[in-house]
Amino acid sequence: MSDINKILITGRLYREIGEALESKISKEILCLPEDKVTEKELRCADAYVAFKPTDNFAFYNIKWVHALGAGVDGFLFGRQWKKDVLLTRTICSFGKKISEYCLSYILSDLQHHREFKKNQQEKLWKQLTPASIGSQTILILGTGVIGSEVAKSLSYFGAEVIGVSLSGKTVNYFNRTIKFSDVQEYLSRVDWLINTLPLTESTQGIIDDNIFKYLNSAGFINVGRGSTLNEKALLKALVNNNIKIAILDVFPAEPLPLESELWSNSNIIITPHISAITDVDEAVECFLNTLTGIESGETNLKNKVSIKKGY
The missing domain is CATH 3.40.50.720 (NAD(P)-binding Rossmann-like Domain)
Incomplete structure (x- = not known):
């Protein structure tokens, strides 16, 4: 996979995660609420980071999608996945x-x-x-x-x-x-x-x-x-x-x-889906570890999702 340079972050925690990443990576980071993500931002992104796709989500030039939760059915269930796009998820202490x-x-x-x-x-x-x-x-x-x-x-x-x-x-x-x-x-x-x-x-x-x-x-x-x-x-x-x-x-x-x-x-x-809530520190840690693995050419990422299996 070629270098990841432009990262789009949206959904819950988008602002907090973006602020935490600014001092840790030299990438172009765009942080927006879901209803502000337009086709323009999606077309520019190399990576998409969120809990789920936006309503207008399309792959365009995206190479990597990173789910901020452990479940990825929001990305895969009932959807056609682009076969050359990597999907990873957040597991950490869930x-x-x-x-x-x-x-x-x-x-x-x-x-x-x-x-x-x-x-x-x-x-x-x-x-x-x-x-x-x-x-x-x-x-x-x-x-x-x-x-x-x-x-x-x-x-x-x-x-x-x-x-x-x-x-x-x-x-x-x-x-x-x-x-x-x-x-x-x-x-x-x-x-x-x-x-x-x-x-x-x-x-x-x-x-x-x-x-x-x-x-x-x-x-x-x-x-x-x-x-x-x-x-x-x-x-x-x-x-x-x-x-x-x-x-x-x-x-x-x-x-x-x-x-x-x-x-x-x-x-x-x-209970209102609270058994394993993603917090900012863990989300950032998992994202950075995954990004490092991708850019170092690691092929066996522990949080890589099997598109065929759905998890």
Whole structure:
């Protein structure tokens, strides 16, 4: 790839990232809000840096697109990608942040936080015995950077952690990994199901009745992508007690529409896509590391996206 000289930065954090980069690289940097990006700026850019494409996005002369989040479905899902354009993503400590998010809600449930809060309001002294994470069997959909970091944290506390991927290839921190085609035989003994899958053509709506109906009062956490989940199937699973509690951080439409049934379900906890928020320092560090790798001719960038796979 030839040198990157003109970098267009847009979307949330565009100003802060631009200011941080000015003293670190000798490049022409243009920072604009999404609604101010015109064809002129897109045509001039060698690199495009953002959380998602602008509505008028086109490749023109762009050689490199760098996503400021871990998910890249905004760039790839339902779009035709220009084959000679490099796509990279921001990963950094996202896996650690998401593992802490998952751990917090699992501990809250095992320690009966909701029950004790309710009992306090009713001035009821009633002992409940907390359970240990080490007693839990946890199945994680997706064994990539984020899934394996979640497995690392949970396995540290002694949980049995099963990973699910298309290949079933062995990955560190999982007690075992299985193919997605074999997942149903494990679901009946799972205490928690955690989704870290990206959104691709093959994962859209993949978590549905064919998953939920085999669960037995399990907890469900979605930190992958909202559109991988069939929400109607989830609501049905809650009614049937296949799922006892659902913690949802991602949704097909964000913000979650006011008319969504998810808001009013007492067994659903909704968070506004905060399990791994990109901060300026990490965004800048990851961008600079990637830029250095590109300009030094590195071909095996750890955050390079496979266009074919979609992640």
